[in-house]
Amino acid sequence: MSIVLPAFTPIEQTLYLTLCGRVLDNHLPDPILSDPMAGQLVTRLGYDCGRFHLSTSPIINIAHRAKKLDEIARRFIARHPDAVGLDLGAGLDTRVFRIDPPAGVDWYDVDYPEVIAARQRLLPRRAHAHGIGADLTDPDWLDAIAGDRPAVIVADGLLAFLTQDDMIALLRRLVDHFPSGEIAFNGYSRFAIWAARHYHGTQSVAGLLRSPGFDDPREPERWDPRLHLVKEILLTREPEVAQFPPALRWFTRLSAHSTAWSRKGTTVLHYRF
Numbered sequence: 001m002s003i004v005l006p007a008f009t010p011i012e013q014t015l016y017l018t019l020c021g022r023v024l025d026n027h028l029p030d031p032i033l034s035d036p037m038a039g040q041l042v043t044r045l046g047y048d049c050g051r052f053h054l055s056t057s058p059i060i061n062i063a064h065r066a067k068k069l070d071e072i073a074r075r076f077i078a079r080h081p082d083a084v085g086l087d088l089g090a091g092l093d094t095r096v097f098r099i100d101p102p103a104g105v106d107w108y109d110v111d112y113p114e115v116i117a118a119r120q121r122l123l124p125r126r127a128h129a130h131g132i133g134a135d136l137t138d139p140d141w142l143d144a145i146a147g148d149r150p151a152v153i154v155a156d157g158l159l160a161f162l163t164q165d166d167m168i169a170l171l172r173r174l175v176d177h178f179p180s181g182e183i184a185f186n187g188y189s190r191f192a193i194w195a196a197r198h199y200h201g202t203q204s205v206a207g208l209l210r211s212p213g214f215d216d217p218r219e220p221e222r223w224d225p226r227l228h229l230v231k232e233i234l235l236t237r238e239p240e241v242a243q244f245p246p247a248l249r250w251f252t253r254l255s256a257h258s259t260a261w262s263r264k265g266t267t268v269l270h271y272r273f
């Protein structure tokens with residue numbers, strides 16, 4: 001019998017779109033992320049991912065950016081085995097299980113309280129993995145995490161739902177709180193926000209988008225000069241493109257020739273402080 005969760009708010013429900021993207025990636029002949037736990041979760045929930053009518057391109061996109069964020073977190077943790085890791089707007093993502101940090105790392109999944117309660121019901125307990133139920137625009141949620149260790153902070157699919165002012169305030173609070181660290185998130189260009197409002201596969205989130213998007217990966221450096229761009233990862237130029245189905249691979253390789261065109265798709269922005 002499937003598990004019935006309390007009703008989520010519309011913004012909380014956005015977690016199903018990305019969860020289903022990872023589930024459907026795992027059904028592809030050559031998955032980009034390969035997250036079997038995502039499929040186990042939707043089976044237990046009896047959730048029908050077919051309702052999003054996702055085509056291959058957004059499925060691959062969701063899986064690909066998750067993989068890049070995992071890689072950034074893994075590399076940081078390999079260099080800082082005493083780090084803290086944060087996944088902001090974690091939804092029902094099983095990132096901590098994919099990354100599998102060593103015992104010296106404390107990992108924090110942060111999302112609204114109802115989502116964190118659902119995670120606690122659905123996901124196996126794990127030593128050194130913690131949930132924080134909070135609104136990320138609340139200035140006090142970071143009080144739950146000691147601020148004396150280097151931090152790797154990822155946000156996957158979150159920032160489109162924050163206003164620019166809330167995003168800037170969140171970044172500042174993170175940089176204020178930790179002595180050093182890295183922050184990475186999928187960037188939303190102005191075009192990406194426009195497209196998400198109009199593409200049929202993202203209609204469920206269109207009315208919830210708050211960010212205007214930004215095109216220059218150096219813009220966050222101007223919001224807080226302690227942030228330094230490590231890399232703008234244009235997914236069109238990443239090696240996983242070789243795994244894409246032929247037509248999508250051809251189009252992506254063509255897009256890769258132009259930075260401006262590549263930025264219209266998904267980017268992963270990686271900063272240190």
Ligand SMILES: C[S@@+](CC[C@H](N)C(=O)[O-])C[C@H]1O[C@@H](n2cnc3c(N)ncnc32)[C@H](O)[C@@H]1O
Nearest residue numbers: 012014015018089090091111112135136156157
């Ligand atoms: C598109 S989902 C992505 C979830 C997850 N990162 C993933 O990749 O599956 C966006 C998530 O951000 C959370 N979220 C949005 N705004 C938030 C806020 N102000 N505070 C806490 N969580 C928020 C939502 O509840 C949702 O779980």
